[in-house]
Amino acid sequence: MKTTAGIVVGFVLSLMLAFAMLAPAGAQGERELHAVNINYEGNNVWTPGTYVVRKGEKVRFKLFNRVKADPNVHGFAIDEFNVKVDVYRDKPETVEFTADKAGIFRIWCHLHPAHLAGQLVVLEK
Numbered sequence: 001m002k003t004t005a006g007i008v009v010g011f012v013l014s015l016m017l018a019f020a021m022l023a024p025a026g027a028q029g030e031r032e033l034h035a036v037n038i039n040y041e042g043n044n045v046w047t048p049g050t051y052v053v054r055k056g057e058k059v060r061f062k063l064f065n066r067v068k069a070d071p072n073v074h075g076f077a078i079d080e081f082n083v084k085v086d087v088y089r090d091k092p093e094t095v096e097f098t099a100d101k102a103g104i105f106r107i108w109c110h111l112h113p114a115h116l117a118g119q120l121v122v123l124e125k
């Protein structure tokens with residue numbers, strides 16, 4: 001029961017963060033997002049789990065690995081945009097790409113595919 005409540009709270013927080021992330025567009029056509037890898041009740045996840053951008057935007061992800069347990073590196077990959085970055089603990093990385101197609105795209109750890117996946121939502125406009 002406690003775990004279920006925790007998952008619900010985590011999900012709601014992820015949604016809130018995802019919508020918060022949509023608001024602060026930077027320069028015209030650019031969007032900066034932050035993704036943090038954490039261990040939540042034994043699961044490694046990128047949080048927030050869902051990110052929302054608009055088609056055509058230049059997207060800049062700043063990536064932080066805050067997991068204290070080994071391994072000390074986790075992957076951040078979005079296959080459809082040729083994103084594949086190894087992110088070491090406490091060594092932030094940045095990746096940029098143009099969201100040139102709309103849809104829902106999986107974000108995953110290419111180093112440990114069992115880790116929970118997130119998603120990038122690219123709105124048509």
Ligand SMILES: [Cu+2]
Pocket residue numbers: 044073074075109111112115
């Ligand atoms: Cu991983």
